[in-house]
Amino acid sequence: MAGNSDPLTPRAKLAVTAGKAVAAASRAAGRGSGSVIGGRVALKLDPDLLARLAQNLDVILVSATNGKTTTTRLIAEALGAAGPVVSNALGANMPAGITSALAGGSDAKFGVIEVDEKYLAGVARDTDPKCIALLNLSRDQLDRAAETRMLAENWREGLAGSKAVVVANADDPLVVWAASSSPNVVWVAAGQMWKDDAWSCPSCGGVMQRPGDDWYCGECGFRRPTPSWALSGDHVLDPHGSAWPIHLQLPGRANKANAASSAAVAAVFGVPPQVALERMYQVQAVAGRYDVVQFQSRDLRLLLAKNPAGWLETFSLIDPPPTPVILSVNARGADGTDTSWLWDVDYTRLTGHPIFVIGDRKLDLAVRLEVANQSFQVCENLDQAVQQAPPGRIEVIANYTAFQDLRRRVGN
The missing domain is CATH 3.90.190.20 (Mur ligase, C-terminal domain)
Structure with missing residues (x-):
């Protein structure tokens, strides 16, 4: 619980103050929000600052190739029903930007954090998250991003034995393989429109069979897990089989899928689907997207x-x-x-x-x-x-x- 005790050492407080000053100077100079440069300065002064800032929060990490900024915003909105939330809502999703965001939320209960795919394992190590949402993996930034299976392997190794509840998309074989190393997974049938990065089995390299919405490897038996949450048209089906209507101001099937995953995350913290989905309706645009x-x-x-x-x-x-x-x-x-x-x-x-x-x-x-x-x-x-x-x-x-x-x- 936040607010019980002050986790920050004098050095950490100095780092936070210096980071905020540098961020303010950067904003005043018209160089953007300043969150990244502010976070870098703060981490230079106290390399353990991210862990210190996270230790009094219930941390939720969100990672994916597509949809992580929007989903982070939807989860933050939903969890607001259970207490104050701090979040890196503008998408600065590497350690410096995350540190800056958490430094601004001294009385928060929840930290809802979007994390770049390449940094997920390290940020999870530092922040001891209660929940991790994994949405999808596909090719991106070809000149420098690891090939998708390598990213999935990085997730799989980094999350092995994690105490976090992992909320993962059952329809993306790469995500399923990555999440399967975790002892506590909640599977969501969120769909997968883009399949070109998931035709070979991430476990053995065999060819994936894809009858209908199902998938499995004909060679090693790796297969789609049974989901407990599902997107079904304009509704989210919860683990009890109840259908909850999704009303969003954000357009498209992908955002309904993001809402389904967000509802599953909110439920981990005791926020009922109806309350979570009603709160998500407030989101009209995310960092200018859909405006x-x-x-x-x-x-x-x-x-x-x-x-x-x-x-x-x-x-x-x-x-x-x-x-x-x-x-x-x-x-x-x-x-x-x-x-x-x-x-x-x-x-x-x-x-x-x-x-x-x-x-x-x-x-x-x-x-x-x-x-x-x-x-x-x-x-x-x-x-x-x-x-x-x-x-x-x-x-x-x-x-x-x-x-x-x-x-x-x-x-x-």
Whole structure:
């Protein structure tokens, strides 16, 4: 329980104070939220600070390739019914950003923390979480991220014997294999639209069989576990077989899946599904994602898609043709500099939409769309794309830094 005793040593308090000062200076200089630089300074002064900040909290870690920022926000909203929550809601999900977030929550009961996949094992070691939510694993940032099975192995080894309740997606074989080393797993049937990273068995390398929604390895017998929670249309089925309606302001099947996992996490802490799901309705947008903004007298809906699995889910959200679509792709450090992933995205799903292409790597994307037989226009910037788009709301899909550029341009 938080607030029982002060866990911070004088050195830790100094580290927190210094980190906050540096973060404030960074914000004042217009260099972003300052949470990462502030956390780095704090950890330099006290390398054990993350563990100290976490020791009076019930910590929940959320990790995945896609959906972790949104799911973190939904869980934080749901657990607010049981006590004050501190969270890294803006997505600074490596140790420095996490340390900054926890330093701001001195009277919190829960710490709901999004964690980058590569750092999950280390952050779990430092924070002694009560619960860990594992949603999915797919290819991302090809130039520097480990191949997906290596990430799954990292999770599997890092979580072996963990005391945490692991809430894991039963439909993703990589997640199931990673979570199976944990003694206490709650399985959620959250679905898996993108299957291209899960055709071979992570346990033995055999070929996965996928009859219907089921999956199993024909060679070693590794198979889908029986879920106790499930997403079923617009409802979450709980372990007692009750169906609870999902009402979200966030669009799409992927967010219903995030809500199902979030309800299972909330139940670990005694928050009933009905209460958890009602609270999730409050979330309208997450760090600008799904926001509809006005720009040049037009409505633009901003959608983030960082990798093939994310683009696939996003295509299912957009309004039908002839809704205009603007696509923006960068390949800066935070995106991964390798754009070969564009060839894994099925752009034929955009047939019938007027398409406008912008971003640092607009020519890479143009070649890909050409091969997919799509008609499109390459534009210099957002302003030009919006001016050329036919009437109606415009769907704008961008990868990570391209999305940040767009938010700055529209003043969001």
